[in-house]
Amino acid sequence: MTDLATIADRLARLEAADAIRALKQRYLRACDDKDPAAMHACFVPDDAHIHYDRIGSFAGRDALVQCFAELACRPTLREMHFAGQADIRVLDETTAQGSWDLAYLALDDASGTRTFLTGRYADEYVRIDGAWLIRSTIFTTGLLSQGAC
DSSP states (O other), X not given: OOOHHHHHHXXXXXXXXXXXXXXXXXXXXXXXXXXXXXXXXXBOXXXXXXXXXXXXXXXXXXXXXXXXHHHTOOTTEEEEEEEEEEEEEEOSSSEEEEEEEEEEEEEETTTTEEEEEEEEEEEEEEEETTEEEEEEEEEEEEEEEEEEO
């Protein structure tokens, strides 16, 4: 028979995994909606480790958001990030790891180009003041196709 403490622990892990899924969805939606403030809010305030393969590494969330605002926040760039096949491992009450497969499509109306990309995120999460945040994210490119629309 399962005791109440075991059930409470299992429930806490399920709730943590659900909160992490919601966090990743907010991040991806911030990318698609061109919302730097929402993107900024997804990462730890200090010492976030961010490496996005072909785009580069960023020393914290401020550097990532600055690059995002300069490169992606254009009305002529339409993007869709589709993440799935999440594998979330809640390690304890304040730390977790996860991986996500990504399919990404971008249409650049200004240049008339399109980009299709796949890859995988390897993330580390921490819970600070009750909220899950991204502490580390590493994206590795799988497939990449670029061309005219």
